[in-house]
Amino acid sequence: MAGLAVPTWDPQTALLIGAILFEAIVLYVGYGGLERLVGPRLMELLVGGDSGVGQ
Template sequence: MGGLEVPTWDPETAILIGTILFEAIVLYVGYGGLERLVGPRLMKLLVGGGSDAR
């Protein structure tokens, strides 16, 4: 029967996939924190001064 075999993992491949996943998580968290710190100031600078414009 084709397609029912359990694939065997090469340890190097598993380490590579784990490293890429870890890097993606670190970048996601890092950019999220950076956006929270810099985002409001940057938007205020780009869009303009106050939020009282009616």
């Protein structure tokens, strides 16, 4: 039966995929935190005081 064979994994390939996923998670969390920290102040600076961001 074709298509039922389980593919074998190369350990280096699995390590590379794991490293890429870990990097993506770190960047997602890091940029999310940075946006929460700097975002409101930056928007107030760019848009102006009447934007309602700081309220």
